[in-house]
Amino acid sequence: MILLVEDDVMIGRTVVQGLSARGHVVRWLRHGAGLLDVLIVGGIAVVLLDVGLPDGDGFALCRAMRAAGHTMPVLMLTARGALDDRLEGFDAGADDYLPKPFAFAELAARVAVLVRRSAQLLPPPIAFAGLTLDRLTGEVRRDDRPVVAEPRTLALLGELVRARGAIVPRQRVIDAVWGEDAVISDNTLDVAVSALRRRLADVAPDLAVRAVRGQGLHLVVH
Structure with missing residues (x-):
């Protein structure tokens, strides 16, 4: 399952519909507060994490994920595309970084790569x-x-x-x-x-x- 954490409704709907059409099961959170609770339940292969959330900072959430021992790949989504921002994302534990606005085809390609990587980390069915x-x-x-x-x-x-x-x-x-x-x-x-x-x-x-x-x-x- 792909977990999308994104407060922008238009982006969220586009990503959910597009990835679902490609065979992925997608869960969408509009706030960061429930992220760790969802990860504890399990079943998440990849996290698509917005940096600018209404209730927190995506970089801080990524650090909290890693500190809690969650190892699934994380793709950061943000309008902040400067080099320093990308470096901060990687330092927080992100595996990839995609600036907004982005082409959905590129997002889907990056997700496919991360899903394959995640297959090596997930426990048995x-x-x-x-x-x-x-x-x-x-x-x-x-x-x-x-x-x-x-x-x-x-x-x-x-x-x-x-x-x-x-x-x-x-x-x-x-x-x-x-x-x-x-x-x-x-x-x-x-x-x-x-x-x-x-x-x-x-x-x-x-x-x-x-x-x-x-x-x-x-x-x-x-």
Whole structure:
């Protein structure tokens, strides 16, 4: 999964849509405050980190990531493209640095390089009840065959597989599938859960998504 930390809505939407179209699962944070919490949960292959965030400095966040032991590649995004700024980014622990404005094709190419690098750092896939989740791509497989579904359905399934049967709070599901600060109604989440249930009925009929009132969702074995 790619984690994008960017407060500019236009840039954020362009990056999310473009990378999703290239097969990446992307989670978008509009503030830096939740970054370390997301990394603790796991499953992040690459971080795209804006320097000028409304609640903090991207360089400081990158240093905090490295201090906490997170080793995934970081690509800094910023309008500050002077040499001293780039050097500060590398000193903070960044792996790459892309000044704004940038061409999406260049961003995608740099992300592809970092994703390949990240593959050498990530632990083995997460396995639960015959499903495996690739921590790098977000792909879910059953019996060595990929589960093909709409991106949000796959993101929802991946979050439930990551929990290995434990209950995932509804808000965490929303954050993982739609992004932090997304305004999602209960009906929207229910529609996504229904789509996942239909997909599981085809590819993994021994599994079901169960909703626990007041708590969240989890995968169960029939």
